[in-house]
Amino acid sequence: MKLVRYGPAGREKPGLMDSGGNVRDLSGVAPDIGPDELSPTSLDAIRAIDAEALPVVQGPVRFGPPVRGTSKFIAIGLNFADHAAESNMPVPTEPVLFMKAPSCIQGPHDEVMLPKDSVKTDWEVELGVVIGAMARHVEARDAVHFVAGYLTVNDLSEREFQLERGSQWDRGKGCDTFGPIGPWLATTDEIPDPQNLDMWLEVNGRRMQTGNTRTMVFGVADLVSYVSRFMTLLPGDIITTGTPPGVGLGMKPPVYLRAGDEIRLGISGLGEQRQRVTAFRLEPAPASRRAEPSTSR
Numbered sequence: 001m002k003l004v005r006y007g008p009a010g011r012e013k014p015g016l017m018d019s020g021g022n023v024r025d026l027s028g029v030a031p032d033i034g035p036d037e038l039s040p041t042s043l044d045a046i047r048a049i050d051a052e053a054l055p056v057v058q059g060p061v062r063f064g065p066p067v068r069g070t071s072k073f074i075a076i077g078l079n080f081a082d083h084a085a086e087s088n089m090p091v092p093t094e095p096v097l098f099m100k101a102p103s104c105i106q107g108p109h110d111e112v113m114l115p116k117d118s119v120k121t122d123w124e125v126e127l128g129v130v131i132g133a134m135a136r137h138v139e140a141r142d143a144v145h146f147v148a149g150y151l152t153v154n155d156l157s158e159r160e161f162q163l164e165r166g167s168q169w170d171r172g173k174g175c176d177t178f179g180p181i182g183p184w185l186a187t188t189d190e191i192p193d194p195q196n197l198d199m200w201l202e203v204n205g206r207r208m209q210t211g212n213t214r215t216m217v218f219g220v221a222d223l224v225s226y227v228s229r230f231m232t233l234l235p236g237d238i239i240t241t242g243t244p245p246g247v248g249l250g251m252k253p254p255v256y257l258r259a260g261d262e263i264r265l266g267i268s269g270l271g272e273q274r275q276r277v278t279a280f281r282l283e284p285a286p287a288s289r290r291a292e293p294s295t296s297r
């Protein structure tokens with residue numbers, strides 16, 4: 001099942017992608033796609049519905065983040081050995097953990113805005129894991145039962161803020177618009193093996209990243225287990241699992257994003273994102289900063 005949220009930023013409705021690629025309106029069935037809808041029981045209830053009987057959403061739609069209510073957007077650094085090498089950093093013996101501010105989350109095709117005074121904004125295609133059930137100290141062999149599904153993430157990163165301004169990476173990872181997710185959340189039944197997914201990213205039509213999740217240092221199950229030892233994972237939380245080589249930082253000389261660039265990226269089975277890069281501006285606030293509806297549960 002491929003779950004989406006569509007409509008204007010902050011006012012998205014729940015939907016699903018049918019087998020023909022149409023968006024079907026789920027709002028008569030579920031109030032949203034958020035923490036309350038991600039449990040195995042709730043997903044089974046949605047799965048039991050005849051998708052063909054749901055209304056087709058007409059016309060071009062904006063895709064929002066396919067999950068609402070993410071309390072933690074957790075990221076894993078240097079999880080591909082060849083990416084660690086291009087970053088001039090050792091392959092970690094234990095996962096590198098950092099946080100992306102949940103306020104950076106936005107739809108898959110929303111504009112990416114360069115931070116104020118940024119000259120080193122970079123791209124990273126990544127597999128995102130969406131938590132479906134509260135997870136505390138879970139074993140890797142049980143981890144899949146705590147996962148609702150998977151989605152494509154662009155882990156945008158400002159390398160100067162990340163690496164040249166102190167010891168923590170977080171300040172270069174959570175800037176507004178730095179967390180495009182989607183277009184859809186593929187539930188685990190769609191992705192039986194998350195460790196064999198092709199990943200790619202292009203900037204202005206030029207292929208930059210080509211990888212596969214099979215070369216991760218720590219796999220999805222190990223990462224869910226690992227993170228759950230340090231913090232309680234809640235439904236809607238996202239763990240983004242690291243990027244293969246081909247980031248701008250690793251080029252000789254480095255190449256960074258500029259206003260007007262176009263990024264395209266995707267992961268097999270998880271759909272494609274496309275973002276136009278814009279210069280910094282204070283107003284209007286980007287899609288990621290627009291208020292969520294206060295009327296949602």
Ligand code: ZN
Binds near residue numbers: 075076077242243
């Ligand atoms: Zn990353």
